[in-house]
Amino acid sequence: MTKKVKNNKRQLILEEAAKLFKAKGFGGTSMRDLGAQVGMEAASMYNHINSKDEILELICFHVSNTYVSQLAQIEQTETSYVEKIKALIHLHIRLMIEDGAAVSVANNDWKYLTNDKLEAFKEARKNYEKGFAALIEQGIAAGELQPVNTSVALFTILSAVRWVELWYRPGRGITAEELEENIMTLLLNGIAK
């Protein structure tokens, strides 16, 4: 019980931190800013977390672990490569909509990770990109996709999906499903007639 309460406060700190880091950047967010948002003195937060750096680490690796484990799962399903790629795009958009602040931090503030944490994060991302690229390559080899440059295709997809973080608001007159379908159609079929 005691542990559960502790985890809740800790979780609250992480959530508010993600929001503030997204809005003002890691360096632009002070522990006093964060404390004010959480409703606590900056010093008090050290009862729940070890350091400002640790907050960033927990947010970044939460996101990267999600991507990595979901990729592993998708790789093992028995569907076409097009379907697998669609599933990954789906994952990206959904995670962005549901946990936008954390994804944003993992996208933009990962570079403030230090030493081995920074290396580990870069390594995880590189492996994820490799796995994603392999699916595209196999899709081309299987004749399901156009023979595009794999790297260009990979990064175009990843980037095209990133803007959702900057643009999507629940009241923009477009649902998550519509948004997803529009993006997928665009990436798969292009805009030209």
Added chain:
Amino acid sequence: MTKKVKNNKRQLILEEAAKLFKAKGFGGTSMRDLGAQVGMEAASMYNHINSKDEILELICFHVSNTYVSQLAQIEQTETSYVEKIKALIHLHIRLMIEDGAAVSVANNDWKYLTNDKLEAFKEARKNYEKGFAALIEQGIAAGELQPVNTSVALFTILSAVRWVELWYRPGRGITAEELEENIMTLLLNGIAK
């Protein structure tokens, strides 16, 4: 002559600042960091610039002014809408390759602009996006483009082009021309067969 030397030093400071802001963020870059990169004490730079904020402003508005004026020029050329959109994509990719650090700062650190400068920058960007969106809409109306959601198409294009900043290196085995062609093909035709 004296003025020219002054401008050169000032330009050097702006260029090194763009590199550092890109690498470590605006907040993560101290005036002492910047001075070391420029080869000068932090205090000495105040002979050439007025404040750290001013450096950010000069970089951001240099980029946004380029976009705005180029858009105006493209709008007035007499070609198809597809060609106009291609010209804009071309502009984005070229500017990213030639002045990547500044573009990166304008993309990521503009939020640290203050007061009226922040508002002015947001306004300029909004107008640019409106102009770009109008071209897409007219392209659809003219039957040149698929009837996609205009906003989704706009932001997918803008984002797809942004990753160049994160990925492109002169020695990656792909020329700027090839890169550009690959991205355009992808955005116009998609990856599906």
Added chain:
DNA sequence: TAGATAAACAAACGTTTGTTAGTTTATCGA
């Protein structure tokens, strides 16, 4: 209810921040 533990606080720490002031060095026209 007494004792222990968790979680809040205010105050202070040593650094680092952007910036200013005062001074010295280099450059250049007269």
Added chain:
DNA sequence: TCGATAAACTAACAAACGTTTGTTTATCTA
């Protein structure tokens, strides 16, 4: 060569930073 101006320097500033300390308050267990 002298005097002026530009541009570098060192030293210091107040403010803000992440974090630690010591203490008080609240909560749960026995």
